[in-house]
Amino acid sequence: MTKNYATLLFLFCLSVFFTFPVAAQSTTGTIKGSVIDSATNKPIDLMTIALKRDHAVVKTMVVNAAGNFSFEKIAPGQYTVTAIAIGYPAKNVSVSLTSGTADLGSILMVSQSNNLKEVSVTADRPLIKQEIDRISYDIQADPESKGLTVLDMMRKVPLLSLDADDNIKLKGSGNYKILINGKPSTMVARSPKDVLRSMPASSILKIEVITTPPAKYDSEGLSGIINIITSKKIDNGYNGSLNLRYQGPVGGPGMGGFVTVKQGKFGMTAYGGTGFYSSPQTESSTTRTTTGDLPTTLISKGTRRFDNNYRYGGVELSYEIDTLNLVTMELNPYGGYNKSYTSQLFSLTDGNKNIGYNQLGRNRFGWNGFDATLNYQLGFKGHKDRLLTFSYKNGNSGNPLENHLTFLDRANFTDPDFNQKNNSRTKEQTLQLDYIHPLKSITIEGGIKGILRTNKSNFEYESLNDATGQFQTDPARTNKFNNDQDVIGAYNSYAYNLKEWGFKAGIRAEGTFVKADFISAGSNVNTNYFNLIPTLSVNRKFKDMSSLNFGYTQRIERPGIDNLNPFVDRSNPNFWTTGNPELKAVLSNNFELTYSKFKKGSINVGLSYRFANNTIQNVSVYNEEDKITRATFFNIGKDKALSTNLNINYPITSKWNVAMNGNIGYIWIQGAIDGQMTKNEGLTGRAYINTGYKFEHGWKANASATFEAPEIQLQGQTSAFFFSSFSGSKEIIKDKLTLSAGVNNVFSKFRYYTTSTQGTNFTQNYRSQNYNRSFNVSLNWRFGKLKDSIKKNQRGIDNSDVKKSSTSGS
Numbered sequence: 145m146t147k148n149y150a151t152l153l154f155l156f157c158l159s160v161f162f163t164f165p166v167a168a169q170s171t172t173g174t175i176k177g178s179v180i181d182s183a184t185n186k187p188i189d190l191m192t193i194a195l196k197r198d199h200a201v202v203k204t205m206v207v208n209a210a211g212n213f214s215f216e217k218i219a220p221g222q223y224t225v226t227a228i229a230i231g232y233p234a235k236n237v238s239v240s241l242t243s244g245t246a247d248l249g250s251i252l253m254v255s256q257s258n259n260l261k262e263v264s265v266t267a268d269r270p271l272i273k274q275e276i277d278r279i280s281y282d283i284q285a286d287p288e289s290k291g292l293t294v295l296d297m298m299r300k301v302p303l304l305s306l307d308a309d310d311n312i313k314l315k316g317s318g319n320y321k322i323l324i325n326g327k328p329s330t331m332v333a334r335s336p337k338d339v340l341r342s343m344p345a346s347s348i349l350k351i352e353v354i355t356t357p358p359a360k361y362d363s364e365g366l367s368g369i370i371n372i373i374t375s376k377k378i379d380n381g382y383n384g385s386l387n388l389r390y391q392g393p394v395g396g397p398g399m400g401g402f403v404t405v406k407q408g409k410f411g412m413t414a415y416g417g418t419g420f421y422s423s424p425q426t427e428s429s430t431t432r433t434t435t436g437d438l439p440t441t442l443i444s445k446g447t448r449r450f451d452n453n454y455r456y457g458g459v460e461l462s463y464e465i466d467t468l469n470l471v472t473m474e475l476n477p478y479g480g481y482n483k484s485y486t487s488q489l490f491s492l493t494d495g496n497k498n499i500g501y502n503q504l505g506r507n508r509f510g511w512n513g514f515d516a517t518l519n520y521q522l523g524f525k526g527h528k529d530r531l532l533t534f535s536y537k538n539g540n541s542g543n544p545l546e547n548h549l550t551f552l553d554r555a556n557f558t559d560p561d562f563n564q565k566n567n568s569r570t571k572e573q574t575l576q577l578d579y580i581h582p583l584k585s586i587t588i589e590g591g592i593k594g595i596l597r598t599n600k601s602n603f604e605y606e607s608l609n610d611a612t613g614q615f616q617t618d619p620a621r622t623n624k625f626n627n628d629q630d631v632i633g634a635y636n637s638y639a640y641n642l643k644e645w646g647f648k649a650g651i652r653a654e655g656t657f658v659k660a661d662f663i664s665a666g667s668n669v670n671t672n673y674f675n676l677i678p679t680l681s682v683n684r685k686f687k688d689m690s691s692l693n694f695g696y697t698q699r700i701e702r703p704g705i706d707n708l709n710p711f712v713d714r715s716n717p718n719f720w721t722t723g724n725p726e727l728k729a730v731l732s733n734n735f736e737l738t739y740s741k742f743k744k745g746s747i748n749v750g751l752s753y754r755f756a757n758n759t760i761q762n763v764s765v766y767n768e769e770d771k772i773t774r775a776t777f778f779n780i781g782k783d784k785a786l787s788t789n790l791n792i793n794y795p796i797t798s799k800w801n802v803a804m805n806g807n808i809g810y811i812w813i814q815g816a817i818d819g820q821m822t823k824n825e826g827l828t829g830r831a832y833i834n835t836g837y838k839f840e841h842g843w844k845a846n847a848s849a850t851f852e853a854p855e856i857q858l859q860g861q862t863s864a865f866f867f868s869s870f871s872g873s874k875e876i877i878k879d880k881l882t883l884s885a886g887v888n889n890v891f892s893k894f895r896y897y898t899t900s901t902q903g904t905n906f907t908q909n910y911r912s913q914n915y916n917r918s919f920n921v922s923l924n925w926r927f928g929k930l931k932d933s934i935k936k937n938q939r940g941i942d943n944s945d946v947k948k949s950s951t952s953g954s
Contacts, residue, residue, distance in 0.1 A: 173241045176214035177248030179207055179227050181255065187211025188253060191229040197221060202798045206689050206743050227251055271793055271803065272302065274740035274748055276646050276683040277695055278354040278371075279303065279791075287836060287844045289345040290924040291389075291873055291884025293398075294372065295337055297345045299850055299867070302748060302791040302805045303353045304370065305830045307852060307862070309897065309914075310337050314353065315752065315787060315807060317367040319701055319732075324372050324458070324476075329515060331456055331478040338480065342419030342454040344387035344400040346924050349373040355736050355752070356681050356695030359635040359650025360578070360589055363677040363700040367754075368734075374402065374415055374458070381406060383928025387417075390922075394915035396420030404928075409464040416457035423915055425449045426894070432718075432908035436768050438494050442718060442908075446488030446503075454480040468523040479512040490718065492771060500555040505715060506548040513541030529582045537574040542567070547715040559717060561608040563615055566711045568601040587639040589650070599627040603711040626661045627708055627725070637679070646683035651676060654700070660708065660725045669725050675700060690741035697734050703727035703760060707777050721775045728779050732756035745794035755784045761815050761858045766906040773908065780815035781858060787829070799838040806831035811856045820904055826856045842875030846886075860900040882924045889916040 179191050193213045195203045202223070207213050218241055225237045225248060232253045239246050273280045281301040283289045289297065298304045298312055305313045314320040322332045332339050352371040354361070361369060384403030390396070400417025425447045432442040456478040463471050486505040491498060517537040524530045545566040551557065578591035605621035608614075637650025653676050660669040679697040686692075709723040738750040759781030766773045787809025795801045808829035815822055834848040850867040871886030889895070895916035900909050 171243060172217040172219055173243050174214060174216045174245045175218055175223065175225065175239055175241060175248070176212070176245060177225070177237075177251055178211045178213070179251045179253055180211050182252040183255060188229050188232065191227060191232075191253075194226040194228065196224040196226060204744070204795070209687055225251075227253060229253065272746050272748065272791060274691065274693065274738065274742075274746075276648055276693060277356040277358060277681040278352050279738075279748065280350050280352045282350050283345055283348045284350070286345075287838070287873060288846050288871060288884075289348070290387075290882040291871055291886060291920070291922045292345045293341050293389075294343045294345050294348055294351075295341040296869075297348070297351065298340070299832060299848070300803070300805075300834060301351050301353060303355070303368075303750075303789060303807065304351075305832075305850070305852060306337075306867075307855065310341070312336060312340075312370070314367040314370060315785075315789070315809075317785075320367045320370055321362075322370045322372065325374055325460075326371055327474070327517065329458075329476055331476060331513065331515070338421075338452065338454055338482070339456050339478070341421060342398050342400065342417055343456065344385075344389065344398075344417065344922070344924070346385050346387050346926075347374060347400055347402045347415050347417075355738075356679060356697050356734070357699075358648055358681070359637040359652040359677070359679050360591065362593075362631075362633065363652055363654055363675065363698070368699075374413075381928060383926070385924060385926045387925075388923045389419075389920060391918055391920040394421075394423040394918055395920070396422050411462040411464075412459065414457075414459040416455075418453070418455045421452040421454070423450050426913040426915065428910070428912040430719075430908065430910050432766075432773065432906060434766055434768070434771075434906040436905050438768065440492060440494045440771060442490070442492045442771075444488055444490045444718070446486060448484060448486045450482060450484040452480070452482045468525060470519075470521040470523075472519045472521075474515070474517040474519075476515040477513070479510075481508060481510040483508050488716075492718070494771075497556055499557050500553070501557040502552040503717070504550045504552065507715065508544075508546045510544045511542065513539065515539040529580075531578075531580045533576075533578045535574070535576040535578070537572070537576075539572040539574075540569070542569045544568075547713075549715060549717075560610070562714070563606040564604070564714060565606075566601060566603040566709075566713075568599070568705060568709065568711075570597065570599050570705060572597045585641055588637075589639075590636045591634070593631075593633045595629075595631040595633075597629045597631070599629070599705040599708070601625040601627075601705070601709045601711055603709075605714075621712065623662055623710065625710055625725070627705060628657075628659045629702070630657045631655070632657075644685045646681075646685075648681040649679065651678050653677075656702065656729065662710070662725075671726075671728060673729060675729075675731065688741070689743050690739065693736070693738040693740070695734075695736040695738075699732045699734060701730040701732070701760065703729070703777070707760060718771070719773045719775065724777045727760060727777055728758065730756055730759050730779070732759075732783075745792065747793075748789070748791040750789045751787075752789070753784075753786050757782050759783050759815075761813075763815075763817055764859060764901050764903060764908075765818060766903055768905070773906065778815070780817065782814050784812040786810050801836050803834045804832065808853075813856065813858045815858055817859075818904065822858060824856055824858055824860070826861065827853060828856050829853045842878065843872070844874075845872045846870070857901075859902055862900075863896070863898040865895055865897065880926050883922075884924065885919070885921045887917070887919045889918070893917045 175195065179188060180186060181188055187207065187210055191207045193205055193207060194201050195215050203215050205213055220241050220243060223239050223241060225239055227235045232255060235251060235253060237248055237251060239248060271282050271285050279302050283297055295310065299306055303315050307313060311318065322336050350373045354369040354371060357369050382403065382405045384401060386401040388399050398419030402415035405412045427447055430444040434440045458476045461473045465471065484507045488503045490503060491500045515537065517535065520534045522532045547564045550561045573596045576591065576593040581588045602624050603622065605618045606615040607618055609616050631654060633652060633654040635650060635652040640647040655674045656672065658671040677698045681695045684692045707723050707727055708725045710725055712720055712722045714720055732754055734754045736750065736752045738748060740748045758779045760777050760779055761781040762775060763778050764773050764775045787807050789807035791805040793803045806829065811828055812825045830850065830852045832850045834846065836844065836846040838844050848869045852865050854864050855862040867889060869886060869888045870890065871884060873882055873884040875882050893916060895914045896911060897914060898909060898911045
């Protein structure tokens with residue numbers, strides 16, 4: 145089968161290349177002209193010119209230093225020339241080419257302020273844009289966005305990747321923050337993949353990877369920030385989209401969409417969806433070998449299936465009182481659950497006796513919550529670009545967990561059947577004040593912020609009383625835990641722009657006050673600390689449409705409730721996991737150097753280095769007395785990472801595009817476990833390639849492949865894996881109704897994911913089987929018509945300040 149696919153791919157490429165000499169034999173002509181600013185009469189930097197025929201882009205180019213462009217060897221016919229640049233509305237010029245040269249002369253462009261994000265000619269937009277402190281990926285410019293989920297699109301974004309369990313990584317690290325429209329959302333705080341795999345990509349405008357976050361952002365996220373932009377500039381009238389999809393055999397049905405409405409001074413943007421993600425039964429195994437006075441061997445084999453559901457929503461209401469006063473409100477409800485059913489056979493041998501049992505487990509992890517945000521933006525008469533914004537946010541979320549374990553076929557095993565429950569909740573209030581003051585060539589920003597956060601956990605352990613047949617609470621394994629974390633912050637930043645240079649610099653001061661109470665045990669832990677966080681970004685533009693960016697910042701990783709919670713998860717009697725309420729924050733130093741060039745295509749090359757002391761590490765220790773491996777978190781790590789990344793996007797022809805991105809790096813980790821220094825190091829990285837072809841009559845095809853190198857951990861590493869995808873789409877009604885279908889990993893039914901862990905007296909290996917091959921089909925419908933733009937707050941709350949959970953929802 146592999147040979148047949150390779151043959152088809154070769155013939156496809158061959159057929160495209162053989163079209164070149166055929167086209168060259170016909171009579172051709174030239175379309176040329178120039179573009180200048182109507183006010184200054186000077187050429188415009190980075191002006192992109194697109195040549196269209198029958199609404200399809202034939203060729204694109206960037207004007208030269210004099211503002212001139214020339215399309216050569218063009219077949220006779222009717223064409224449209226579209227000129228696009230940041231800060232200018234797109235301009236279309238019709239031209240009829242018979243033979244020879246069609247000279248359009250000078251095309252005058254009228255500057256339009258505040259238009260950085262509003263270029264709306266989808267076919268002409270570049271997929272990737274490098275800014276002074278971030279890289280953005282234009283989801284709406286990608287044809288596959290109408291058939292994939294937001295989680296699927298993460299594989300395409302430079303610097304982002306998915307591991308074998310679909311957990312999102314930024315430069316290979318899980319230490320990052322996710323924002324929705326520049327603001328925090330508890331909806332994606334715990335396990336973002338669970339929500340993003342149910343969110344259609346058609347409801348997303350773009351994804352930003354902020355590698356050097358400016359001072360206005362909270363300092364949390366060691367590797368950076370992922371900002372998902374859903375809000376769109378909308379006009380008087382309405383528009384929206386609806387997406388229906390199905391994926392199998394792992395996955396299920398799902399639906400999602402968005403709608404925007406604008407009428408006079410009132411505007412509304414709403415989005416939402418739901419989806420099911422289920423898997424048929426798969427296998428897993430664990431082996432553990434220990435040394436010491438009484439060596440043991442543990443073997444566990446079993447099966448697992450799961451059924452998950454996700455629900456999310458959001459609405460933003462906007463009312464423009466007048467040209468200087470704006471009020472907006474955001475509401476975000478969400479919920480869902482993960483249910484799993486397990487059957488595990490355990491065998492533990494120490495040379496003298498064998499302990500064995502069959503464990504049946506029913507597990508349910510849920511989440512629910514509601515966020516409400518109110519913003520008031522004040523402009524100043526005569527200086528409308530000076531803005532003062534007041535923001536208030538109230539968030540409430542819950543994460544109930546239940547495990548029900550039954551033991552059968554016991555051999556020398558006396559532990560009772562038991563239930564364990566952990567009901568954790570987070571309540572958060574935020575007050576924020578921001579001010580922006582643009583001058584002639586410099587922009588000054590400043591603000592203050594206060595976060596009052598309360599985390600609560602009520603965990604309970606119930607064991608079966610054989611005499612009564614009832615479950616009874618065990619007070620020794622039951623407790624109530626409260627954690628109050630208050631953060632007070634202030635920032636000041638400056639942006640200075642010259643013709644060839646751009647600078648961003650700022651500093652953020654943050655004080656953190658933590659109080660942890662073990663209510664049942666009558667004990668507490670208090671921790672306070674203060675940080676000054678600098679940030680610097682420098683951009684140098686060159687005449688060949690290229691630029692060089694340098695960035696430096698410090699980042700903080702504060703432990704979240706899942707890292708702090710002392711609840712002991714005993715759902716696997718041989719492997720316990722728990723949090724550590726004495727964890728402290730981690731400070732990281734990050735350096736970035738990036739070269740970008742945009743001409744016919746785009747290329748980004750980056751080099752980064754980061755180091756941090758006292759990092760939070762997940763540590764496993766084996767106890768010889770009770771033969772249990774316990775995993776928890778400690779501030780023992782010392783990390784260094786040096787990596788380089790490459791992204792290339794190149795249109796081979798007007799219909800055939802190729803994109804590649806990847807990174808390779810080397811990581812060093814060390815930390816003291818039980819007084820003994822543990823070290824690990826190694827290569828890590830990924831490679832991704834995608835190719836897409838646009839056929840006639842609205843047909844499109846895409847193919848992609850990804851390779852992920854092993855993840856290096858303090859006590860071991862994971863396995864590498866490969867991912868492939870083939871998809872196609874058909875526009876049934878132009879720009880309205882699109883049908884898409886695809887298949888993932890057609891060459892292998894299952895993927896096997898392994899994790900190896902070593903300690904001073906043990907070695908253990910975990911191997912899980914996941915469904916690899918899957919198919920999906922989706923239907924995407926766009927509707928509505930727009931005219932005038934809605935006004936939105938330019939500042940808001942962004943609580944990106946706590947470590948997200950590393951738990952998996954599937």
